[in-house]
Amino acid sequence: TAGKVITCKAAVAYEPNKPLVIEDVQVAPPQAGEVRIKILFTALCHTDAYTWSGKDPEGLFPCILGHEAAGIVESVGEGVTEVQPGDHVIPCYQAECKECKFCKSGKTNLCGKVRMATGAGIMMNDRKSRFSINGKPIYHFMGTSTFSQYTVVHDVSVAKVDLQAPLDKVCLLGCGVPTGLGAVWNTAKVEPGAIVAIFGLGTVGLAVAEGAKSAGALRVIGVDIDSKKFDIAKNFGVTEFVNPKDYDKPIQQVLVDLTDGGVDYSFECIGNVSVMRAALECCHKGWGTSVIIGVAASGQEISTRPFQLVTGRVWKGTAFGGFKSRSQVPWLVDKYMKKEIKIDEYITHNLTLGEINKAFDLMHEGGCLRCVLKM
Ligand code: NAD
Ligand code: AHE
Ligand code: ZN
Numbered sequence: 366t367a368g369k370v371i372t373c374k375a376a377v378a379y380e381p382n383k384p385l386v387i388e389d390v391q392v393a394p395p396q397a398g399e400v401r402i403k404i405l406f407t408a409l410c411h412t413d414a415y416t417w418s419g420k421d422p423e424g425l426f427p428c429i430l431g432h433e434a435a436g437i438v439e440s441v442g443e444g445v446t447e448v449q450p451g452d453h454v455i456p457c458y459q460a461e462c463k464e465c466k467f468c469k470s471g472k473t474n475l476c477g478k479v480r481m482a483t484g485a486g487i488m489m490n491d492r493k494s495r496f497s498i499n500g501k502p503i504y505h506f507m508g509t510s511t512f513s514q515y516t517v518v519h520d521v522s523v524a525k526v527d528l529q530a531p532l533d534k535v536c537l538l539g540c541g542v543p544t545g546l547g548a549v550w551n552t553a554k555v556e557p558g559a560i561v562a563i564f565g566l567g568t569v570g571l572a573v574a575e576g577a578k579s580a581g582a583l584r585v586i587g588v589d590i591d592s593k594k595f596d597i598a599k600n601f602g603v604t605e606f607v608n609p610k611d612y613d614k615p616i617q618q619v620l621v622d623l624t625d626g627g628v629d630y631s632f633e634c635i636g637n638v639s640v641m642r643a644a645l646e647c648c649h650k651g652w653g654t655s656v657i658i659g660v661a662a663s664g665q666e667i668s669t670r671p672f673q674l675v676t677g678r679v680w681k682g683t684a685f686g687g688f689k690s691r692s693q694v695p696w697l698v699d700k701y702m703k704k705e706i707k708i709d710e711y712i713t714h715n716l717t718l719g720e721i722n723k724a725f726d727l728m729h730e731g732g733c734l735r736c737v738l739k740m
Contacts, residue, residue: 367440367450368394371401374740375496375513376721377503379427381419384722385512390429390503392515393495395442399488400523401495402454406536407434407511408712408735409724411567412660415636416506417725420662425486428504429496431511432458433539433735435532438523445520447691452525453532455539455698457690458483458507460521474551474689479519483508489519509539512721514740524694527702533715533737534708537568538697540685541735542708545572545634546697547686548656549580553630557581562620562628563603564644565635566594568711568734569658571601573632575707578602586628588616591731600710616640620647631655638665645669651677658683711735 371392376385395401410433416424438452448454462468462478482489486504495517496503496510510516526535545568549555561577563570566589577585578601587595587603595606607623609616621627627649633641636659645655646669655678657667667680674680688694700706714736716724727733 370394371515373514374718375429376718377427377498378417378430381417381424381426387719387721388498390513391497392513392517393497395440395445395495395517396488396490397443398445398490398520399442399495399517400445400448400520401439401441401515401517402436402456402523403439403515404434404436404511404513404740406533406737406739407431408536408539408541408737409433409728410540411636411728412540414725414728415660415662422663423484425504428486428506429510429513429516430506431513432456432507432509433536433541434509434511435526435536435539439515441520447520448523448525453528453530455524455526455535455694456509456511456516456518457522457524457539457694458509459685459690460508460519461689461691462521474685474687476521478521479508482519488517511539512718514718521691524691526695526698530698530702533739534712535698535701536737537708537711537735538694538701541568542572542706542711543688543694543697544658544683544686545569546576546706547688548632548658548683549573549576551687552681552683553632553654553656555580555582555630558583559629560584560586560624562586562588562631562644562647564588564631564633564640565659566598566603567634570632570634571598571711571734573634573658574598574602584624586620586623593732597734601707615643617643617646624649626650627653629653633657633659635659636661638667641667642669645673645678645680648678653677654679654681656681656683712737715739
């Protein structure tokens with residue numbers, strides 16, 4: 366198949382919120398610096414639903430969504446040296462070129478090399494899409510587009526992983542689990558004995574809990590409006606639960622009262638700007654740090670009294686938990702293989718690509734953490 370167009374099934378988002386359509390899609394061969402991957406398993410992340418909703422300023426239609434997946438390299442374009450056909454890989458929406466100003470800074474995991482293209486739904490080389498249906502281009506998404514049996518990505522966006530690793534599990538290391546763990550380990554750097562609050566107990570929030578537990582946090586307070594999340598959250602390290610619906614006072618006040626002045630670290634894992642404010646304001650005066658993980662809709666803005674920062678609270682954010690993707694995703698895979706981090710426990714449902722709309726329904730119903738689709 367190398368060098369030839371491949372026709373395969375993909376879920377196409379034609380318009381915001383309109384059900385995805387399983388189509389025969391033509392996938393062009395990879396050009397210089399590109400890799401074509403046979404995707405075997407993909408999960409759904411809340412961010413896919415966000416872009417599909419039409420609220421993502423970078424959301425382009427028609428497109429192929431999906432960014433939490435694993436597969437096998439089918440072919441590579443000219444000049445690609447770090448992977449070859451047959452390699453098992455995880456596509457990484459956050460690239461790592463190791464050469465740009467960002468990669469060399471030692472201060473961030475963001476990479477500048479292909480970010481413009483991945484935000485514009487095209488490939489760097491010729492600014493075109495590799496996906497089409499009967500000659501009509503379909504946009505890429507986040508440089509990954511994993512809701513397709515084959516996809517083309519930039520070589521700087523591919524992490525090569527252990528051949529023994531089960532791809533139906535490690536696909537989750539493409540986004541949600543590393544994001545939560547890394548927010549704790551890399552961004553907040555939670556220390557033993559800390560008091561942590563987590564807003565939103567989906568996969569990202571539960572991975573924050575797992576990270577906090579492993580960092581030695583003393584109290585891990587989970588906040589969610591869906592009481593069904595509470596039972597499962599215990600298994601991930603959440604020690605106390607708070608449902609904002611049970612209180613008349615603002616949730617930040619509830620947490621300050623519960624913790625003798627506020628938490629040491631808080632994490633917003635929802636994408637709701639008023640919760641982001643609450644997450645900052647429940648932090649302890651003088652040092653409390655709040656990390657924004659959730660992605661908020663276009664036009665939404667955060668606010669608080671500057672006095673909150675003047676008096677020592679710190680507001681931060683994180684993308685992919687601060688992990689350098691190509692360098693560290695293989696390390697996370699190894700940690701999973703050594704049973705040092707969970708993955709299986711986040712997978713509550715398994716469906717097929719053809720059932721993708723049902724998978725999105727499950728995500729919105731609650732009771733679902735990650736749903737893995739077999740391609
Ligand atoms: P999810 O939908 O599985 O989980 C969200 C949880 O928040 C649910 O349990 C829901 O009940 C709860 N919730 C909703 N509104 C709430 C409220 N007002 N108060 C308390 N709880 C509330 O989502 P997920 O896949 O875990 O993703 C979480 C967020 O993180 C999303 O915004 C997603 O886009 C974002 N995200 C960011 C990154 C990053 O790199 N920054 C990576 C992955 C996901
Ligand atoms: N196009 C969106 C950006 C959303 C966003 O912030 N994405 C996160 C990853 S979410 C994964 O589930 C991220 O990594 N951001 C850094 C980057 O380079 O995009 C919008 O809202 O504009
Ligand atoms: Zn994601």
